[in-house]
Amino acid sequence: DIQMTQSPSSLSASVGDRVTITCRASQSISDYLNWYQQKPGKAPKLLIYAASSLQSGVPSRFSGSGSATDFTLSISSLQPEDFAAYYCQQSYTSPWTFGQGTKVEIK
């Protein structure tokens, strides 16, 4: 199985901050990388697919980049509604695997 490792596991940030989350794959996955946001008690929500494509309806302050093994999710200006957990997920090969998650908390 492809292992997905996110860093950091958690971070504290203020409204307006720029936030970057990193995801590393244990082998090359090209750009078959998705990002999800999950708020407490809610289902995950797709933010980014194919490493850098913004899902319809997702604010443009979210962006994704990377290829092969190293990927990033950036939030250009953190908003109150962005405090949540974020997960990367590879869809390069079965079994699909997720990172362990990054929790973004209010500083």
Added chain:
Amino acid sequence: QLQLQESGPGLVKPSETLSLSCTVSGGSISSSHYYWAWIRQPPGKGLEWIGSIYYGGNTYYNPSLKSRVTISVDTSKNQFSLKLSSVTAADTAVYYCARREGDYYYYMDVWGRGTTVTVSS
């Protein structure tokens, strides 16, 4: 718009079989464009993909669960289902169903709200 809704028992005894259904509304499960997936999340932990199914019956399972998992589809009811046998406390989780979008890049773009399943005697 498309909605998914999980249903099934919230409590299952150890060694028994967990059975859940996902009802698709606002669209057809028989679309050639999509697969349909189950994902779970143990309390306080991350997400685990369980498996996916196409309306024609083609399935993909996570090898870590493959010996215990069966995913099936009922196009007449616009539903797909999950069966997980010989459950233990480790199978306690929120179970989500989702739609897998994409013909080249694959991603889960519509999710159900999730249903909590507790394994306990």
